[in-house]
Amino acid sequence: MRTRKMFRLICSLVVLLLFCNGYAQKAPINWYLKSPKGDGIYGTAIEKAYQLLKDRKPQEVIVAVIDSGVEVDHEDLKEVIWVNEDEQPGNGIDDDKNGYVDDVHGWSFLGGASEDINYESMEIARMYHAARKYFADKDVSNLNAEDKAYFAKYRALKVDFDAEQSTLLGQYEGISMLAEYIANVKAASNGEFSKKSNKSYVPQDEMEERIKKRMKLILAFMKAEELDQEVMGGADQIGNLIKYNEINTDSIRALIVGDNVSNSSEQYYGCNRYEGPDAMHGTHVAGIIAAKRGNGIGIDGIAANARIMVLRAVPNGDERDKDVANAIRYAVDNGAKVINMSFGKYYTPDKGVVDEAIQYAKSKDVLLVHAAGNDSKNKDKEDSYPTRLLSDGTTASNWIEVGASSSSRRGKKLLADFSNYGSKTVDLFAPGVDIFSTVPDNKYEDASGTSMACPATAGVCAMIRGYFPELTADQVREVLMKTAVKTKKKIIIPGTSNQGLMREVAISEGFVNAHAAVQFLLEQKK
Ligand SMILES: [Ca+2]
Ligand SMILES: [Ca+2]
Numbered sequence: 001m002r003t004r005k006m007f008r009l010i011c012s013l014v015v016l017l018l019f020c021n022g023y024a025q026k027a028p029i030n031w032y033l034k035s036p037k038g039d040g041i042y043g044t045a046i047e048k049a050y051q052l053l054k055d056r057k058p059q060e061v062i063v064a065v066i067d068s069g070v071e072v073d074h075e076d077l078k079e080v081i082w083v084n085e086d087e088q089p090g091n092g093i094d095d096d097k098n099g100y101v102d103d104v105h106g107w108s109f110l111g112g113a114s115e116d117i118n119y120e121s122m123e124i125a126r127m128y129h130a131a132r133k134y135f136a137d138k139d140v141s142n143l144n145a146e147d148k149a150y151f152a153k154y155r156a157l158k159v160d161f162d163a164e165q166s167t168l169l170g171q172y173e174g175i176s177m178l179a180e181y182i183a184n185v186k187a188a189s190n191g192e193f194s195k196k197s198n199k200s201y202v203p204q205d206e207m208e209e210r211i212k213k214r215m216k217l218i219l220a221f222m223k224a225e226e227l228d229q230e231v232m233g234g235a236d237q238i239g240n241l242i243k244y245n246e247i248n249t250d251s252i253r254a255l256i257v258g259d260n261v262s263n264s265s266e267q268y269y270g271c272n273r274y275e276g277p278d279a280m281h282g283t284h285v286a287g288i289i290a291a292k293r294g295n296g297i298g299i300d301g302i303a304a305n306a307r308i309m310v311l312r313a314v315p316n317g318d319e320r321d322k323d324v325a326n327a328i329r330y331a332v333d334n335g336a337k338v339i340n341m342s343f344g345k346y347y348t349p350d351k352g353v354v355d356e357a358i359q360y361a362k363s364k365d366v367l368l369v370h371a372a373g374n375d376s377k378n379k380d381k382e383d384s385y386p387t388r389l390l391s392d393g394t395t396a397s398n399w400i401e402v403g404a405s406s407s408s409r410r411g412k413k414l415l416a417d418f419s420n421y422g423s424k425t426v427d428l429f430a431p432g433v434d435i436f437s438t439v440p441d442n443k444y445e446d447a448s449g450t451s452m453a454c455p456a457t458a459g460v461c462a463m464i465r466g467y468f469p470e471l472t473a474d475q476v477r478e479v480l481m482k483t484a485v486k487t488k489k490k491i492i493i494p495g496t497s498n499q500g501l502m503r504e505v506a507i508s509e510g511f512v513n514a515h516a517a518v519q520f521l522l523e524q525k526k
């Protein structure tokens with residue numbers, strides 16, 4: 001989903017700035033650790049779960065984070081990063097003979113000898129360019145049956161591709177407007193953008209007048225510097241995506257990574273630079289799962305027993321099927337019991353290789369936790385990838401699909417407006433709005449997305465697999481589904497103004513709850 005990264009946040013900011021008349025109160029820090037019972041907030045109830053477990057000792061559980069990369073030496077993460085003990089670092093030798101040289105904390109499938117992939121195009125763009133290239137020198141009035149079918153697909157791809165680019169351009173215009181406004185405020189106040197300079201700024205037209213009012217609302221709870229950074233970062237990201245979509249990125253990929261782009265079964269390529277050029281997303285995800293608890297710095301992650309294995313496979317743009325499949329296989333082969341997958345897209349040219357990797361994970365009892373996506377869509381009606389719905393018609397049972405919820409004490413606002421949902425396709429909801437976690441350069445920031453709800457759930461899974469190692473991946477999912485906390489309150493169906501019930505948006509009809517899960521499991525043991 002193109003909105004995987006900060007887009008959603010940015011786009012909701014754009015919407016907020018231009019169209020909304022108010023905003024919810026800022027969530028308390030670490031609300032995702034809190035509990036509906038007692039705290040009145042739909043967090044994961046992990047603190048309450050630990051109270052039940054205080055006399056027990058968990059096993060260590062490796063959680064693979066397939067993402068944009070992680071700052072492995074972050075002050076609040078360095079002690080919880082997985083170390084491949086069988087690999088001698090920095091000697092240029094694959095000591096443990098797993099096919100990857102000097103892979104001490106994981107692997108990057110997005111780098112070559114010295115360079116890393118940062119930006120990529122969307123999958124729709126890659127498929128469109130491949131088809132365009134294929135038909136460039138063909139007489140399309142005289143095609144064989146197979147080519148005719150592909151040509152029809154090419155035309156459909158072109159329609160979707162053009163629509164996608166025009167949506168992105170619209171977003172780009174929206175965010176550029178904000179960037180321009182901020183620049184104008186700065187120009188009028190000696191380079192300063194703040195509550196004060198926004199207040200004293202004289203709008204140049206009606207649009208600026210509107211933006212100014214919304215800025216005032218947002219600056220009531222967000223630091224001006226953060227807002228400025230987010231607008232600039234968002235403009236940069238969307239601008240680059242538009243640019244990369246226009247070209248065939250296969251050649252850039254081949255040049256930087258050096259793999260054979262068209263060979264999707266190739267496994268051994270990449271590098272051991274775990275952080276990559278933009279580790280913001282992956283570092284935030286890793287912190288939610290496992291930031292060092294109780295060390296007096298930063299935040300408390302969810303699973304004290306988790307070790308983070310870093311797998312870099314998600315660029316700024318859509319991830320490639322091949323890298324996703326290889327990252328899953330690496331995780332399975334090197335001891336991960338839980339895999340966090342906060343990414344997705346709406347097109348997949350090589351679904352087969354990903355499906356095989358999912359089945360491989362299933363065969364080795366590894367649990368896959370996946371973000372539902374941030375497009376306010378009903379997933380029952382539209383496919384996205386990766387998915388547990390496999391090409392052979394079966395469903396992978398070792399998979400949890402997660403939507404995002406908020407800290408709102410009001411039932412109607414419990415679901416994130418941006419979250420995808422589905423009564424048949426999304427398992428449960430978990431904290432994904434205003435989540436404060438680790439980001440690069442030893443910093444901490446708020447972020448929102450199903451990308452945050454996914455690690456909140458993966459963290460709970462890692463905790464359970466640590467304290468109840470006898471459970472299989474499927475059983476961990478079953479317990480979370482059974483013990484998900486329900487509400488009879490009406491909720492707003494994301495992306496609409498319609499009220500509905502939880503059974504319309506999630507299979508479990510509820511929210512992940514570590515305390516209820518642990519309570520249930522301890523009862524079973526008696
Ligand atoms: Ca190795
Ligand atoms: Ca080595």
Ligand SMILES: [Ca+2]
Binds near residue numbers: 076293297298300301
């Ligand atoms: Ca900490």
